[in-house]
Amino acid sequence: MDPASATLRARQLREEIAHHDHQYYVLDRPDVSDAAYDRLMRELVDLEAAHPFLRTPDSPTQRVGGAPAEKFEKVTHRLQMLSLANVFDDSELTEFDERLRKSLGRDEVEYVCEPKLDGLAIELVYEAGRLARGSTRGDGTVGEDVTANLRTERSVPLALKVSAGPPPPVLEVRGEVFMKKADFARLNERREREGEPTFVNPRNTAAGALRQLDPAVTASRPLSLFLYEVGVVEGRSFATHVEKLAWLESLGLPVNPVKRLARGLPGIREAYAELLGRRHELAYEVDGLVVKVNDEDLRLRLGQVSKSPRWAVAYKFPPEEEETLVEDIEVNVGRTGALTPVALLKPVYVGGVTVSRATLHNEDEIRRKDVRVGDRVLVRRAGDVIPEIAQVVTTRRTGAEREFHFPKACPVCGAEVLREEGAAITYCTGAACPAQLARNLRHFASREGMDVEGLGEKLCDQLVAQRKVSGYAGLYALDLPTLAGLEHMGEKSAQNILDALARSKHPSLRRFLYALGVRHVGEATAKTLAEHFRSLDKVLNATEDELTLVRDVGSEMAREIGHFFREPRNRAVIEALLAAGVEPVPPEVVEAGAFAGKTVVLTGTLETITREQAKEAIERRGGKISGSVSRKTDLVVAGAEAGSKLKKAQELGVKVIDEATLVGLLGRSGSGG
Numbered sequence: 001m002d003p004a005s006a007t008l009r010a011r012q013l014r015e016e017i018a019h020h021d022h023q024y025y026v027l028d029r030p031d032v033s034d035a036a037y038d039r040l041m042r043e044l045v046d047l048e049a050a051h052p053f054l055r056t057p058d059s060p061t062q063r064v065g066g067a068p069a070e071k072f073e074k075v076t077h078r079l080q081m082l083s084l085a086n087v088f089d090d091s092e093l094t095e096f097d098e099r100l101r102k103s104l105g106r107d108e109v110e111y112v113c114e115p116k117l118d119g120l121a122i123e124l125v126y127e128a129g130r131l132a133r134g135s136t137r138g139d140g141t142v143g144e145d146v147t148a149n150l151r152t153e154r155s156v157p158l159a160l161k162v163s164a165g166p167p168p169p170v171l172e173v174r175g176e177v178f179m180k181k182a183d184f185a186r187l188n189e190r191r192e193r194e195g196e197p198t199f200v201n202p203r204n205t206a207a208g209a210l211r212q213l214d215p216a217v218t219a220s221r222p223l224s225l226f227l228y229e230v231g232v233v234e235g236r237s238f239a240t241h242v243e244k245l246a247w248l249e250s251l252g253l254p255v256n257p258v259k260r261l262a263r264g265l266p267g268i269r270e271a272y273a274e275l276l277g278r279r280h281e282l283a284y285e286v287d288g289l290v291v292k293v294n295d296e297d298l299r300l301r302l303g304q305v306s307k308s309p310r311w312a313v314a315y316k317f318p319p320e321e322e323e324t325l326v327e328d329i330e331v332n333v334g335r336t337g338a339l340t341p342v343a344l345l346k347p348v349y350v351g352g353v354t355v356s357r358a359t360l361h362n363e364d365e366i367r368r369k370d371v372r373v374g375d376r377v378l379v380r381r382a383g384d385v386i387p388e389i390a391q392v393v394t395t396r397r398t399g400a401e402r403e404f405h406f407p408k409a410c411p412v413c414g415a416e417v418l419r420e421e422g423a424a425i426t427y428c429t430g431a432a433c434p435a436q437l438a439r440n441l442r443h444f445a446s447r448e449g450m451d452v453e454g455l456g457e458k459l460c461d462q463l464v465a466q467r468k469v470s471g472y473a474g475l476y477a478l479d480l481p482t483l484a485g486l487e488h489m490g491e492k493s494a495q496n497i498l499d500a501l502a503r504s505k506h507p508s509l510r511r512f513l514y515a516l517g518v519r520h521v522g523e524a525t526a527k528t529l530a531e532h533f534r535s536l537d538k539v540l541n542a543t544e545d546e547l548t549l550v551r552d553v554g555s556e557m558a559r560e561i562g563h564f565f566r567e568p569r570n571r572a573v574i575e576a577l578l579a580a581g582v583e584p585v586p587p588e589v590v591e592a593g594a595f596a597g598k599t600v601v602l603t604g605t606l607e608t609i610t611r612e613q614a615k616e617a618i619e620r621r622g623g624k625i626s627g628s629v630s631r632k633t634d635l636v637v638a639g640a641e642a643g644s645k646l647k648k649a650q651e652l653g654v655k656v657i658d659e660a661t662l663v664g665l666l667g668r669s670g671s672g673g
């Protein structure tokens with residue numbers, strides 16, 4: 001290729017690559033495959049190898065590399081880089097607007113509102129359309145030359161778009177370098193995998209990345225950039241800020257699409273509320289709203305005070321991370337029996353609320369973060385929900401801090417606690433633990449358990465809250481006045497519950513085992529245990545080895561079951577139930593019962609026995625219960641008001657019997673439910 005065509009092709013390739021970089025790094029909308037992008041890059045590399053004069057610093061092939069520097073050169077900004085005054089609440093904002101209206105002699109000022117990006121300010125200088133220098137703000141007058149580092153970031157355009165017309169001889173643009181939340185998370189994940197210490201927050205990480213002496217290190221940390229102001233520009237002026245931003249955009253420079261024109265104070269308030277609400281959806285961290293006068297002439301008239309302009313202000317969001325003291329660590333027991341450590345904090349205002357407790361999740365989390373009683377910690381409100389500890393401020397340790405030891409016994413009931421292998425959560429094994437009592441009572445009384453009709457969640461909650469019951473056995477000591485005195489209870493429903501309790505005293509062994517609420521022991525396991533051991537005593541005294549021999553019981557489950565029945569508090573619970581007259585019925589040996597091998601469907605309302613009792617009685621006699629009618633169904637038991645299942649059975653010609661017939665069959669073939 002001759003030099004002229006090579007020059008032309010190289011320019012085309014650079015423009016294409018710059019376009020794809022913009023799509024990918026600024027707009028988050030890649031429009032080519034990685035492979036296609038790599039092909040463009042390779043063609044450019046080859047072209048530059050054949051024509052070395054083409055290999056200029058503004059070529060995208062030159063982004064990686066550059067030798068590590070000894071130190072950063074100082075750069076004096078041609079125009080001072082200002083910073084912003086802050087306002088923290090509505091009254092300070094009102095003062096700002098009043099001050100402006102007064103000095104401009106206007107009723108209303110038009111503002112542009114932008115997110116205040118939480119990164120660090122930089123300045124880029126483009127000379128004849130090419131990136132000549134990039135620098136940090138420094139003290140506003142003198143910053144550091146970080147050109148080599150900025151070049152490695154593909155979010156930073158190396159050249160202005162040519163299609164926008166002839167570039168200005170000199171353009172100084174200001175903006176913010178920051179790290180997106182997702183990039184930060186990915187970077188930390190990578191570091192964790194590689195055993196490197198993780199970074200604290202995106203802002204510090206971005207600042208650290210930019211101030212690396214070795215550009216290769218910067219290159220490995222993805223930074224983003226939005227430009228929002230112009231310093232010196234030759235051959236161009238703007239009537240408004242909005243016009244200026246549109247022009248920057250037309251040059252291919254990254255400009256934040258999130259911005260809003262605001263008329264006067266009400267407009268700012270709206271923009272603030274909107275941004276605060278969207279804050280967590282944004283890809284980057286935002287710590288406030290920047291409010292700027294739109295009209296450039298008005299800006300000139302307003303001028304500046306010391307280091308900040310009079311025409312702009314940062315309306316800060318409430319901070320989301322604050323430092324405070326861990327006064328103690330306590331352990332809560334939830335309704336499921338899970339033990340959750342909680343840090344008790346010196347109250348601190350974070351993200352709009354006062355926080356005095358923060359979850360520590362579990363034992364591992366305490367160890368990972370190394371939180372000790374007496375530590376100074378950074379507290380964060382994650383996604384506006386439960387406050388948590390972001391990190392310990394280890395530099396403030398005095399040596400007087402106390403390490404926390406996770407309890408071996410439940411802090412509420414004193415029963416042993418158990419942590420499953422490979423799991424993070426520790427559970428209380430106490431069947432009578434008050435923290436879990438309401439939930440356990442509900443399970444105990446459930447249809448699949450002791451089948452106490454009418455004893456629902458609300459009633460269980462009331463019984464526990466009003467201390468009417470302190471364990472399962474207490475249910476059997478309830479009397480009519482106590483029950484009838486509860487909310488939403490009449491004398492009739494109270495009597496119904498007493499009757500249901502009386503009826504529940506002879507459960508099958510499997511129901512009884514299920515009702516006890518041993519972790520991992522569901523209906524199926526309870527049935528297997530009952531069929532294997534055939535007596536409560538044998539289950540209670542089974543060793544872990546013996547339990548492992550039971551079908552479908554693994555070693556972890558055997559350990560939990562063993563623990564449960566060995567725990568003295570649980571033994572006491574069972575003793576109390578037996579003393580209250582509860583008598584589990586061991587399963588009978590069935591060879592060929594009346595329902596042997598038959599698939600039975602129950603439908604409609606049964607009146608003389610409960611559906612659960614019918615189900616169990618049929619199963620005990622060798623039948624199998626199914627939920628729906630098909631050609632495989634052998635028998636349908638139709639109670640009162642049977643509907644679609646009965647109809648289907650009739651259509652398919654499946655045999656149908658009524659409740660009286662069922663009860664008769666059950667009576668003839670052995671003991672009832």
Ligand code: IVH
Pocket residue numbers: 082083084085114115116117118119120121137176228229290309312314
């Ligand atoms: S304008 C003269 N716009 O906030 C005004 N600054 O506290 C110069 N910042 O140093 C800044 N987002 O690092 C402006 N949309 C935004 C900004 C922004 C973040 C930072 C910037 C500045 C600091 C002032």
